[in-house]
Amino acid sequence: MTKPLVSMENVSFAYDNKHALKDINLQIPTGAFLGLVGPNGGGKTTLIKLLLGLEKPQQGTIKIFDKNIKDFKQWNKIGFVSQKANSFNRGFPATVKEVVSTGLAAKVGYFHFFTKQHKQKIENAIEMVGMKDYINRNIGDLSGGQQQRIFIARSLVSDPSLLILDEPTVGIDTENVQKFYGLLHRLNEENNITLLLVSHDIGTMTNHANGIACLNKSLHFHGDTSAFSNLTEKELSKFYGHDLNVVTHQH
Amino acid sequence: MLTQFFTYEFLQNTFYTGLLIGFIAPLLGTFVVVRRLSLIADALSHVTLGGIAFGLLMEKKYGLAFITPFYSGMVFSVIGSMFVERLRSVYKAYQELAIPIILSGGVGLSVIFISLADGFNTDLYSYLFGSVSAVSRNDLWSILTITVIVLVVLLLFYKELFMLSFDEEHAIVSGIHAKRIHFLFIVLTALVISASIRIVGVLLVSALMTLPVAASIRIAKGFKQTILFSVIFGELSVIIGLITGYYFEIPPGGTIVMTSIFILLATISLKKGWDHFTRRKAII
Numbered sequence: 001m002t003k004p005l006v007s008m009e010n011v012s013f014a015y016d017n018k019h020a021l022k023d024i025n026l027q028i029p030t031g032a033f034l035g036l037v038g039p040n041g042g043g044k045t046t047l048i049k050l051l052l053g054l055e056k057p058q059q060g061t062i063k064i065f066d067k068n069i070k071d072f073k074q075w076n077k078i079g080f081v082s083q084k085a086n087s088f089n090r091g092f093p094a095t096v097k098e099v100v101s102t103g104l105a106a107k108v109g110y111f112h113f114f115t116k117q118h119k120q121k122i123e124n125a126i127e128m129v130g131m132k133d134y135i136n137r138n139i140g141d142l143s144g145g146q147q148q149r150i151f152i153a154r155s156l157v158s159d160p161s162l163l164i165l166d167e168p169t170v171g172i173d174t175e176n177v178q179k180f181y182g183l184l185h186r187l188n189e190e191n192n193i194t195l196l197l198v199s200h201d202i203g204t205m206t207n208h209a210n211g212i213a214c215l216n217k218s219l220h221f222h223g224d225t226s227a228f229s230n231l232t233e234k235e236l237s238k239f240y241g242h243d244l245n246v247v248t249h250q251h
Numbered sequence: 252m253l254t255q256f257f258t259y260e261f262l263q264n265t266f267y268t269g270l271l272i273g274f275i276a277p278l279l280g281t282f283v284v285v286r287r288l289s290l291i292a293d294a295l296s297h298v299t300l301g302g303i304a305f306g307l308l309m310e311k312k313y314g315l316a317f318i319t320p321f322y323s324g325m326v327f328s329v330i331g332s333m334f335v336e337r338l339r340s341v342y343k344a345y346q347e348l349a350i351p352i353i354l355s356g357g358v359g360l361s362v363i364f365i366s367l368a369d370g371f372n373t374d375l376y377s378y379l380f381g382s383v384s385a386v387s388r389n390d391l392w393s394i395l396t397i398t399v400i401v402l403v404v405l406l407l408f409y410k411e412l413f414m415l416s417f418d419e420e421h422a423i424v425s426g427i428h429a430k431r432i433h434f435l436f437i438v439l440t441a442l443v444i445s446a447s448i449r450i451v452g453v454l455l456v457s458a459l460m461t462l463p464v465a466a467s468i469r470i471a472k473g474f475k476q477t478i479l480f481s482v483i484f485g486e487l488s489v490i491i492g493l494i495t496g497y498y499f500e501i502p503p504g505g506t507i508v509m510t511s512i513f514i515l516l517a518t519i520s521l522k523k524g525w526d527h528f529t530r531r532k533a534i535i
Contacts, residue, residue, distance in 0.1 A: 052424055080424050092285055092417055095473035102414045105425060114410075138472055154421075 003066050005030045005162055005194050006051065011060035013046055020046040022218045024060070028162070033188045033195045035209030035225075037202050042216040044198050048164055051196075052080060065161075079103075079155030079193075081148070083167040090140040096150050097135050100126055103154035125157040126150075128191075129183060145176030149183065156187070162194045163187065169199070181208050262497075264386040265450065269489040269503075271398045272447040272459065277467075277485030279401060279443050280460030281478045282436065284468070286416045291335060291437075292457035294350045295328050295444050297357030300453040302327025302445075303378050304364035311368050320378070321390055325445035331357065332441035336434055381452035381504030383497050394446045401439055412436060413474060450489075452504035459485060462511035466518040484514050 004027040011024040021043045028034050038044050049055040050062060053069060062069040065077070100122050101114065114122075126135055129149040139147060148168055155163060165184075169177045185208070187193045199205050205212060205225075212228040214221040221228060256262050283292055305327065306320030331353055338349035365375065377385050386394075405412070411432050414422040423429050440460075447456045467480035492507030499506075 054424065075424075075426055080421070082420060082424075089285070089287075089417075091468070093468050093471055093474055093477040094413075094417055098413070098474050099417065102410065102417060102421065102425075105410045105414050105422075105427070136472060 003030075004028055005032075005065065006196075007063045007066075008050075009061050009063075011050065011057045011062060013043075013050060013055060013057050013059075015046075019217060021050075021057075021215075024215075024219050026213060026219060026222060028194060028196060030161075030194055031188070031192060032211055033184070033209045034197070034211045034213060035205035036196060036198045036213050036215060037200070037205055038215035038220075040200075044215055045166065047215065048080075048166055048196075048198065051164060052078065076158040077161045079152075079158065079160035079163040081151050081155050081163070081165045081168050083170055092140060094139050095136050096126060096131060096139060096142075096153075097122060099139050099150055100153045100157055103157035121157055121159075125153040128156060128187075129153045143176075145172045145180065148172060148180065152183070152187075156193075160193060162196065164196045164198075166198045167200070168197070169201070169204075177204070184208070260388065261384045261386065264388055264391045265383050265503075266493060268386045268391050268394050268446075269450055269493050270486065271394050272443070272450060273486040273489030274482055275398050275401045275443050276447050276456075276459040277463040277481035278405065278478060279439060280464045280485075281467070281474075281481050282412055282416055283440060284461055284464040285474075288440075289457065289461045290347070290350045292440065292444060292460045294335065294354040294357065295331050295441050296448065296453045296456045297354045297361070298331030299324040299328040299357070299441075299445050299448055299456075300378065301357045301360030301364065303448070303453075304361045304368075304375070307374060308364045308368040320374075321393065321445070321449070324448060325442065327357075327360075328441035328445045329438055332437040333434075336437050377452075377502070378448065379452050379454055379504075380502035381448075381450050381455065381496075381507070383450075383493060383503050386449050390449060394449075397442050397446045401443060404435060404439060408432060408435065450493075450503055451507055452502065455504040455508045458508045458511060459488070462508070462515055463488065466511070466515040469518050469522050484511065484518075488514060 006026070006028040008024050008026045011021060011026075012019065013021040024047070026047075036044055036047070046055065050057055050069075051064070053072070053075070056070075064072050065074070101118075103125070104114065104118055104122065123132075123135070126132055129152050131146065131149050131153065134142060134146065134150075139150060142150065152163075152165075152168075169180055172180065181204070184195060184197070188195050195209075197205070197209060206229050209225055211224050212221065213219060214228075256266065280292075283289060302324035303320040306318050306323030309315040309318045309323070310320070334356075335349045335353055338352055339346045342348045411422070411427050414425065414427055415429055415432055419429060443460070444456050447459055451459050463481045463484035464477070466484050467477050471477040471480050488507050488511040491510045493503050495501070495510075496503035496506040
C-alpha cells in the first residue's frame with residue numbers, strides 16, 4: 001500500500017482549554033475523494049486549519065507527503081477553496097485572469113515576476129474549470145457558481161496534489177452544484193488530485209465521495225461511502241448529538 | 252504662461268512636483284480604495300499637519316532651519332501610520348476607530364503647536380489648501396526620491412499587495428506575510444501624503460488619492476486598468492488644476508479637486524449613457 005498523502009495521529013487541539021478536536025486519527029490516501037461531514041462546531045474548520053498549518057496541534061503529529069507538518073514547505077501542493085470565497089468584495093475591480101494569477105504568487109515568491117510559463121498555467125487552469133470565455137471579465141460580474149469555479153482555478157494553478165474545499169457549494173443553485181461536482185470528479189479522476197471536501201450535505205456527499213469521515217470533536221466514522229450509507233439514522237444521530245434528516249439524492 | 256514657466260523656477264518646481272504626485276497619489280490610492288481605507292488618507296494628512304506645525308514652530312521660535320516643515324510633516328505622517336496599524340490590530344472588530352483617533356490627535360497637536368508659535372498666518376494657509384509657489388528645488392528632489400521609492404516597492408510587492416487587497420485569508424494561507432506588507436503599505440501611504448501636501452494641501456490630499464480611483468473603478472476592466480485610468484485622471488486633474496489655479500490666483504488644492512470631481516461626474520454619466528445605449532442595441 002502506498003503511503004497516505006495526509007496522516008494525522010492522535011491529534012488534539014483546544015481553544016482556551018476547550019477541546020475542538022480530540023484524538024483524531026485520519027489517513028487520506030493518494031487519489032481519494034474524502035468527504036468530511038459533521039455538525040457545526042464539530043471541528044471541521046479547525047481540522048482544515050491544522051492541515052493548512054494555520055494552527056498547530058497541541059498533541060499528536062500531522063504528516064503531509066510523509067513529512068512532519070513542522071518541516072513541510074511545499075504549501076503550493078495544497079490548494080484551498082474556502083467558504084468565504086462567496087463573501088469577497090464583489091465590487092473589486094479584478095479580471096478572472098488577475099484573480100487566478102494570485103494562486104501562483106506563493107509559488108513565484110517575493111521579488112519575482114510571472115514568466116510566460118506561469119501565464120500559460122493561468123490560462124490552462126481557467127480552461128480546466130470551463131471559464132475560458134470569461135478570462136477578461138471582472139470577477140464581480142459573474143454568478144456565484146462561476147465565481148466558485150474561478151476560485152477553484154485559482155487553487156489549481158499551482159498544480160496541487162491535494163485540494164481542500166470548505167463548504168464550496170453554499171449559495172449556489174442546485175443545477176450548478178451538479179456541474180460543480182462533475183468538475184470535482186474530473187479533477188479527481190483525470191488529473192489525479194486528492195480531494196477533501198467539507199460539507200453539511202451528507203446526502204450529496206454519499207453520492208460523490210468515495211470515503212466519508214464524520215467529525216464531532218472526535219472522529220466517529222472513517223471509511224468508505226457504502227459502509228457509511230449502511231449506517232442507520234439512529235447511529236448517525238448519535239454522533240451528531242441530535243435528530244437528523246438525511247436526504248438521499250437519487251440520480 | 253509658457254514664458255513665465257521658463258522664467259520662474261518656482262513654477263517649474265510646482266509643475267514637476269504636480270506631475271509626480273498626480274502619478275503616485277492615484278497609483279497608491281487604487282490600493283487604498285479597494286482596501287476600503289479611503290478615510291485613512293484623511294487621518295494621516297491631519298497628522299502631517301501636526302508635523303508641519305511642529306516644523307514651523309521650530310523654525311519660528313528656535314530658528315532650527317534643518318527641521319523643515321516638509322520633513323517634520325513626513326516624520327509625523329509615518330509615525331501616525333504606524334499608530335494606525337497598531338490601533339487597527341488592537342480594535343480588530345472596530346478597525347475604523349483608528350481613523351477618528353489619529354485624525355483628532357493630529358488636529359489636536361496642530362492646534363497646540365500653532366498656538367505655541369502665536370500663529371503662522373499665510374504659511375499655514377498654503378499648507379491647508381496648497382500653493383503654486385511653495386515648492387523649493389530641494390522639496391522637488393525629496394518628492395522625486397519618494398516617487399522612486401513608491402514605484403520600486405509597488406513593483407516588487409505588486410502581487411502580494413493585490414492578493415492581500417482581494418482576499419486576505421487566501422493570501423495568508425498562501426504564505427504571504429500580511430503584517431509586514433500592511434506595514435509597508437501604510438508607510439508608503441504616509442510618504443505619498445506628505446509629498447502631496449505642498450501642492451494640494453492637508454484638507455484635500457485624500458481627494459487626489461481617492462477621486463480619480465472612484466472615476467476609474469466605474470469604467471475599468473480589471474485591476475491594472477483601474478490603476479492606469481486612475482493615474483490618467485489624476486494627472487489630468489493636476490495639470491488642469493494647476494494651470495487654472497495659477498491664472499485665477501486660487502490655491503491649486505481647490506482647482507485640482509474640483510477638476511477631479513468634474514471628471515468623476517463626467518465618467519459616471521458617460522458610463523450610464525453607454526450602458527443605456529448598449530442595452531438598447533441588445534434589445535433591437
